[in-house]
Amino acid sequence: xxxxxxxxxxxxxxxxxxxxxxxxxxxxxxxxxxxxxxxxxxxxxxxxxxxxxxxxxxxxxxxxxxxxxxxxxxxxxxxxxxxxxxxxxxxxxxxxxxxxxxxxxxxxxxxxxxxxxxxxxxxxxxxxxxxxxxxxxxxxxxxxxxxxxxxxxxxxxxxxxxxxxxxxxxxxxxxxxxxxxxxxxxxxxxxxxxxxxxxxxxxxxxxxxxxxxxxxxxxxxxxxxxxxxxxxxxxxxxxxxxxxxxxxxxxxxxxxxxxxxxxxxxxxxxxxxxxxxxxxxxxxxxxxxxxxxxxxxxxxxxxxxxxxxxxxxxxxxxxxxxxxxxxxxxxxxxxxxxxxxxxxxxxxxxxxxxxxxxxxxxxxxxxxxxxxxxxxxxxxxxxxxxxxxxxxxxxxxxxxxxxxxxxxxxxxxxxxxxxxxxxxxxxxxxxx
Amino acid sequence: xxxxxxxxxxxxxxxxxxxxxxxxxxxxxxxxxxxxxxxxxxxxxxxxxxxxxxxxxxxxxxxxxxxxxxxxxxxxxxxxxxxxxxxxxxxxxxxxxxxxxxxxxxxxxxxxxxxxxxxxxxxxxxxxxxxxxxxxxxxxxxxxxxxxxxxxxxxxxxxxxxxxxxxxxxxxxxxxxxxxxxxxxxxxxxxxxxxxxxxxxxxxxxxxxxxxxxxxxxxxxxxxxxxxxxxxxxxxxxxxxxxxxxxxxxxxxxxxxxxxxxxxxxxxxxxxxxxxxxxxxxxxxxxxxxxxxxxxxxxxxxxxxxxxxxxxxxxxxxxxxxxxxxxxxxxxxxxxxx
Ligand SMILES: [Zn+2]
Numbered sequence: 001x002x003x004x005x006x007x008x009x010x011x012x013x014x015x016x017x018x019x020x021x022x023x024x025x026x027x028x029x030x031x032x033x034x035x036x037x038x039x040x041x042x043x044x045x046x047x048x049x050x051x052x053x054x055x056x057x058x059x060x061x062x063x064x065x066x067x068x069x070x071x072x073x074x075x076x077x078x079x080x081x082x083x084x085x086x087x088x089x090x091x092x093x094x095x096x097x098x099x100x101x102x103x104x105x106x107x108x109x110x111x112x113x114x115x116x117x118x119x120x121x122x123x124x125x126x127x128x129x130x131x132x133x134x135x136x137x138x139x140x141x142x143x144x145x146x147x148x149x150x151x152x153x154x155x156x157x158x159x160x161x162x163x164x165x166x167x168x169x170x171x172x173x174x175x176x177x178x179x180x181x182x183x184x185x186x187x188x189x190x191x192x193x194x195x196x197x198x199x200x201x202x203x204x205x206x207x208x209x210x211x212x213x214x215x216x217x218x219x220x221x222x223x224x225x226x227x228x229x230x231x232x233x234x235x236x237x238x239x240x241x242x243x244x245x246x247x248x249x250x251x252x253x254x255x256x257x258x259x260x261x262x263x264x265x266x267x268x269x270x271x272x273x274x275x276x277x278x279x280x281x282x283x284x285x286x287x288x289x290x291x292x293x294x295x296x297x298x299x300x301x302x303x304x305x306x307x308x309x310x311x312x313x314x315x316x317x318x319x320x321x322x323x324x325x326x327x328x329x330x331x332x333x334x335x336x337x338x339x340x341x342x343x344x345x346x347x348x349x350x351x352x353x354x355x356x357x358x359x360x361x362x363x364x365x366x367x368x369x370x371x372x373x374x375x376x377x378x379x380x381x382x383x384x385x386x387x388x389x390x391x392x393x394x395x396x397x398x399x400x401x402x403x404x405x406x407x408x409x410x411x412x413x414x415x416x417x418x419x420x421x422x423x424x425x426x427x428x429x430x431x432x
Numbered sequence: 433x434x435x436x437x438x439x440x441x442x443x444x445x446x447x448x449x450x451x452x453x454x455x456x457x458x459x460x461x462x463x464x465x466x467x468x469x470x471x472x473x474x475x476x477x478x479x480x481x482x483x484x485x486x487x488x489x490x491x492x493x494x495x496x497x498x499x500x501x502x503x504x505x506x507x508x509x510x511x512x513x514x515x516x517x518x519x520x521x522x523x524x525x526x527x528x529x530x531x532x533x534x535x536x537x538x539x540x541x542x543x544x545x546x547x548x549x550x551x552x553x554x555x556x557x558x559x560x561x562x563x564x565x566x567x568x569x570x571x572x573x574x575x576x577x578x579x580x581x582x583x584x585x586x587x588x589x590x591x592x593x594x595x596x597x598x599x600x601x602x603x604x605x606x607x608x609x610x611x612x613x614x615x616x617x618x619x620x621x622x623x624x625x626x627x628x629x630x631x632x633x634x635x636x637x638x639x640x641x642x643x644x645x646x647x648x649x650x651x652x653x654x655x656x657x658x659x660x661x662x663x664x665x666x667x668x669x670x671x672x673x674x675x676x677x678x679x680x681x682x683x684x685x686x687x688x689x690x691x692x693x694x695x696x697x698x699x700x701x702x703x704x705x706x707x708x709x710x711x712x713x714x715x716x717x718x719x720x721x722x723x724x725x726x727x728x729x730x731x732x733x734x735x736x737x738x739x740x741x742x743x744x745x746x747x748x749x750x751x752x753x754x755x756x757x758x759x760x761x762x763x764x765x766x767x768x769x770x
Binding site (some may be wrong): 174192195198199200202203272273274318322 | 441442506520521538539540541542543545546550563564566569605608628632633634635637707
């Protein structure tokens with residue numbers, strides 16, 4: 001493994017998709033960018049026209065530790081993250097026990113630090129036990145070594161309007177943000193899939209778009225009223241896009257994320273009754289997918305977040321109704337974004353860097369990540385072979401779980417190298 | 433026909449007519465002193481019921497036994513294992529026991545589809561009702577009953593017949609299967625329900641929708657009343673039982689406005705006083721009991737066609753014309769062909 005004071009020379013990399021240049025990494029930072037750089041003794045990586053981007057930042061990762069180590073651990077999850085080109089992930093709070101105290105968030109943060117595959121920023125629960133009743137000690141989690149800035153009851157919606165209002169107000173004291181999983185619980189009791197023509201045919205209980213949109217509408221109004229910022233997790237409908245667009249046009253402090261799977265897959269996939277397509281929020285329609293892509297392109301949606309949700313095989317190898325919701329995503333996110341956004345001409349690589357690194361880091365107030373690829377900046381970088389084409393094979397995943405909806409599907413692009421503060425975590429597609 | 437019967441939507445018109453015609457042959461045997469056919473001797477059919485339904489299970493069991501199959505009843509309800517584990521593990525057990533066909537009733541929509549496509553078992557799968565998805569043999573026996581009463585000819589469909597289905601469409605697997613099958617057979621289907629009991633997306637179904645029962649009764653050759661659970665009112669699908677019965681129930685007065693030879697159907701069990709009054713239920717127009725008898729013939733036909741019995745269904749050549757021209761239901765097929 002490269003020591004921090006070792007030098008790495010990346011030759012012929014296309015920075016943010018531009019013309020090929022050489023990049024010299026030393027002491028954990030980008031030391032020089034130019035053509036024909038000579039660096040005797042440096043480890044040389046021939047980029048061969050690969051795209052060099054700032055290390056990706058995920059605002060929405062389920063690492064499952066503590067409590068569900070059978071599906072993922074901080075170690076396996078951060079290895080998967082590194083393989084997917086990530087240098088920082090935000091670990092969601094719905095663990096067992098719930099990350100609602102300084103003790104739990106510090107444990108997760110320390111594990112991430114110890115393994116060193118990528119930085120782990122724990123997300124703190126908004127309410128005790130994710131139960132939506134009593135605020136968790138948000139300040140204590142912020143003040144802890146983990147330095148929590150993002151708070152979320154993800155998996156559950158903070159549906160009580162008063163609790164949501166108080167949380168939005170309270171975190172202003174330390175520039176935190178509440179990330180809302182927008183799902184009106186009464187409208188989604190027993191819900192199995194997007195409510196529409198497909199659910200009508202399949203006889204699966206419908207999950208209406210309005211259950212998401214009504215909460216988003218309420219929360220942007222609340223955020224405006226109390227002057228806080230709010231972040232919307234995994235936007236999935238065209239109507240949600242319209243509400244966020246309207247809120248932003250008012251100048252309100254609203255940000256939003258979209259998952260790779262909502263940029264690609266539709267509820268038509270559910271016709272197979274294969275639970276690998278069961279996810280929360282559910283896969284929506286083609287019209288929703290197109291609206292989400294457009295919104296990510298025009299900036300209405302700020303960033304891509306994986307909602308990486310590992311589940312053991314048996315939780316998906318069953319009938320639809322009994323299956324768990326969620327998909328793994330860290331190791332396929334960049335490929336799906338290349339396929340849906342870059343190869344469709346909606347985003348260029350500089351914009352991919354913005355949506356997958358710069359903006360998520362800014363929303364999470366995460367220092368040292370999402371920085372420009374420039375002299376003196378931290379060497380958190382990812383090198384992508386964008387010309388690569390290959391079928392997704394979960395057998396090669398670093399994640400402990402394999403619940404990917406893309407098995408056997410051809411997707412473009414492959415992460416060849418990832419550097420965390422100058423140290424390679426992935427070399428030639430293989431974890432270090 | 434395909435190897436499985438999962439959805440009425442998978443049936444072509446030819447498939448459906450073949451099943452109905454084969455069921456007519458099976459019904460003729462039911463009138464003989466010895467009701468048994470040797471067709472499926474040595475075959476094992478498992479009734480795998482994750483939900484209680486004595487009526488449906490008995491119907492499948494009677495059908496399999498009349499075809500001389502060995503029948504195993506497996507009631508998995510109340511199993512302590514989690515639902516998912518028990519479906520897969522049970523399937524693997526049945527596979528090890530050499531089940532040639534599995535008749536499955538399950539509370540989750542799509543469970544029969546999973547069973548047929550997951551690679552857990554190799555035999556045929558017959559959907560005996562899954563969640564709020566489908567119940568294809570119910571639709572087939574309904575179509576069989578309608579064809580006998582309203583058409584009266586084998587080899588035919590239900591072309592031009594006007595069928596009205598009334599009640600809790602949202603939660604009804606019977607309605608879904610019937611809409612598919614009846615439209616495949618050429619009937620015009622109208623669904624009648626309060627808007628709360630119709631699924632979002634129903635407008636894409638091959639049928640019409642009305643909120644007004646009285647407006648469609650006079651134009652209905654058959655009216656199928658679906659069972660409405662009283663508990664639905666607790667989830668605000670309708671205000672009270674009384675109001676439901678008044679707006680969507682079938683009583684004698686409403687029945688009198690139906691065309692002369694039209695029929696009233698009910699898949700059972702009936703909620704007398706709710707969707708149907710005793711007067712209607714006990715009238716000669718009501719085919720509920722007939723439907724039960726027809727259910728055995730239909731299920732015999734389905735199993736016969738899926739498993740392709742080693743013996744021909746008919747010991748003698750078909751008496752009617754038309755029957756000879758239809759594809760012979762696997763008279764010489766053996767298990768090894770699958
Ligand atoms: Zn969520």
